Amino acid sequence: MQSYQQEQSLSKETIKQFLKGKKCSIPSNQIYSSLSFLQQYDYRVIQLIDTGSYGVVMKALDGSNRNRVVAIKLMIVTDSDILKDNIQEYQKCLLIKHPNVVKNYQQLFDEENECYFIILEFCELGNLYNYFQENSLTYQEILQICSQIIEGIIAVHEKNIIHSDLKPQNILLASNCQIKICDLGMSKQLLGSKSHTVAKGGSLDFMAPEQVEGKLSKQCDVYAIGCII
Numbered sequence: 598m599q600s601y602q603q604e605q606s607l608s609k610e611t612i613k614q615f616l617k618g619k620k621c622s623i624p625s626n627q628i629y630s631s632l633s634f635l636q637q638y639d640y641r642v643i644q645l646i647d648t649g650s651y652g653v654v655m656k657a658l659d660g661s662n663r664n665r666v667v668a669i670k671l672m673i674v675t676d677s678d679i680l681k682d683n684i685q686e687y688q689k690c691l692l693i694k695h696p697n698v699v700k701n702y703q704q705l706f707d708e709e710n711e712c713y714f715i716i717l718e719f720c721e722l723g724n725l726y727n728y729f730q731e732n733s734l735t736y737q738e739i740l741q742i743c744s745q746i747i748e749g750i751i752a753v754h755e756k757n758i759i760h761s762d763l764k765p766q767n768i769l770l771a772s773n774c775q776i777k778i779c780d781l782g783m784s785k786q787l788l789g790s791k792s793h794t795v796a797k798g799g800s801l802d803f804m805a806p807e808q809v810e811g812k813l814s815k816q817c818d819v820y821a822i823g824c825i826i
Contacts, residue, residue, distance in 0.1 A: 607632065607642060621648040623673060627710055628653060631671055634707040640669065640716065652712070656719060659702075667702065668719040674711045683713045686781050690717075692756045697749030699769060699779040717779070721772040725825075726765035738774075743826050745776035750822060753778065754815050761813055763821035764803045 613625040632642050639660035646654045652672040659665040674680045683704075690701040700718040707714070722728055725742070734742075746768060753760055760767075760781060767780040801809070805820035 607645070612645065615645045616648065619648040621653075623648070623652065627673070627712065628671070630710045631707060631712045631714075634710065634712070635669065635705070635714065638703075638705060640667070642669065657716075659716075666719045668717050670715045670717065672713045672715075674706075674713045680706070680713060683715070687715055689756075689758055689781050690715075692758070693752055695749060695752035697745045697776050697778060698752055699777040718771075718777070720769035720777050720779075722770035722774065724766050725768040725770065725776075728770055729765065742774075742776055743822075746778070746822055746825065749776060749778040750818050753781075754818070759813055759815055760818050760821075761808070762800055762803075763818055763825065764800045765825060768825075 607629075609625060609629050612628050616623060616625055616628070628645075635642060635657065640657045641660060642655045642657045644656040646656055646668070648654075652670070655669045655671060657667050657669050659667050672683055674683070687701055687704045690699070699720070701715060702718070703714075703716040705714040705716070706712075746763075750760065750763065758781070760778065762780065763778070767778070769777040769779050771777060803821040803824045805817040807814070808817045808820075
């Protein structure tokens with residue numbers, strides 16, 4: 598492990614300006630303190646990528662693995678239920694080993710700063726929503742992307758897991774344009790022979806009518822794929 602006092606890669610001012618530009622209410626000091634915590638585990642944050650209601654996504658170098666580039670999802674944990682949900686998300690991801698589902702490497706919890714981290718593979722081309730906006734795709738390229746999304750969600754369903762929040766923002770692309778389904782934070786696992794469970798949210802534009810009414814099944818993910826296509 599590296600020294601806790603090792604020089605930071607990002608300044609407090611850089612973090613503050615990034616959060617301000619994103620109109621994010623997370624205290625910059627909380628993010629800055631998390632960088633020191635991550636350095637104890639040989640992760641050096643080099644860029645802040647995006648923010649959300651949960652926290653921040655960062656780009657980092659993994660010093661324990663030849664400076665492999667990774668993404669780190671930082672979530673602010675304000676109560677035990679949020680922590681439980683995040684741990685469950687990580688455990689679900691570990692069940693799924695497929696080239697079209699994002700790889701998860703490690704989870705960490707900084708109790709002092711109330712931050713939970715998931716370390717996962719970095720996808721250079723960002724999410725599918727932005728990729729569509731920035732590129733003119735051929736019919737064949739669109740067909741290939743859709744095929745990979747379907748392959749990925751089949752792998753998720755084979756583990757009896759329903760994603761429940763499939764949308765272009767939750768689909769990433771690696772440098773070779775390989776699709777990576779991510780963000781299983783709202784996913785639900787079916788127990789036993791059950792085919793349905795209770796929905797706890799989602800993105801309205803991609804939700805099946807029965808999901809809006811609170812009834813969730815694997816077919817809801819299929820509906821979401823149809824919306825994406």
